[in-house]
Amino acid sequence: MLYPGNLKKEFNKNINYANRGMNLEALVNEANKYYEINEIAIIYKKPTPVTITKVTYEKNKVLTKGQLQSKSSLDYVGVYKGKYLDFDAKSTRSKTAFPLSNISNHQIRHIKNILKHNGLTFLIIEINNEIYLFKGESLMEFIEANERKSIPYEYLKNKGEKIDLKYNPTLDYLKIVNKLYFKGERYEK
Amino acid sequence: MLYPGNLKKEFNKNINYANRGMNLEALVNEANKYYEINEIAIIYKKPTPVTITKVTYEKNKVLTKGQLQSKSSLDYVGVYKGKYLDFDAKSTRSKTAFPLSNISNHQIRHIKNILKHNGLTFLIIEINNEIYLFKGESLMEFIEANERKSIPYEYLKNKGEKIDLKYNPTLDYLKIVNKLYFKGERYEK
Structure with missing residues (x-):
């Protein structure tokens, strides 16, 4: 669970990050817009959960x-070829490993569910100026088999699937989703 | 689109409604909790979309x-047997018809998508102290074939599927989802 201190950090991080230009979240949002316009999928960012106490x-x-x-779930949700999609985009500055502290226990429970x-x-x-799609199954496997508090870069390289940047959309992650989860099916384009 | 006047009405309606005890939304929430605990599905209410302007x-x-x-989408989203679910719960006090003004143009576009x-x-x-599951396909069919601004009760009775209340969960709407969309498959219970 994210405690207020963490929430504060998280919120400030988002603000700071937004000033660094085209970040990972912006790339995902750009891809989602592309997918919607081109009728490939409907994927959107979940609103920030706020309990409203007063309205004027x-x-x-x-x-x-x-x-x-x-947040007890992941940032993005959507539908692709009828299937339910639920995922998150995370960046790390570490070059050697992805710290599991990036994912809350609530989020891990959500992924399991x-x-x-x-x-x-x-x-x-x-990580390391590269972007990987790392399946929930692989994450669970790692957590259950390891005592470590971070996933080594080499592990991500082996078990994850690299997403190469290209033109329009820059981060075409659904192409990788299609490859990993819909083997042999045509990627609608 | 919901304009501020409508937003205000909508918000007040929710507040007033909440005081009337076990309403439709409460029944859906109760069922969703039941589905999660019994590992039948994960379905949750989308947070109210708020643009945060200041944090203290x-x-x-x-x-x-x-x-x-x-709101440009529907209230509930979730996963059942791998499929993406997206729906809304609406009440009307009219006994003869369901007014389409209950659904915004944005929501209709969302359903189509x-x-x-x-x-x-x-x-x-x-409607009329009865609860119906009305498929998005039927809604689109009605809108495209009719000039009317409301769906007659008889039409809902014919094209919709009645959800009878029972014990635990009171509104077992996934049983109807299973019947309509997963013909012949076992309803996990």
């Missing part, structure tokens, strides 16, 4: 006061 | 100021 009206706006809740119901769930991980 | 910290809380956004990608999308409609 001002001209043509509805203003709210509320309290930020910790989605797998149980045959949903597609994974992480998109940025 | 107070003891162990993160307080937010923001602006309410209009989900259908295009083979997601399961439907409305749970409370």
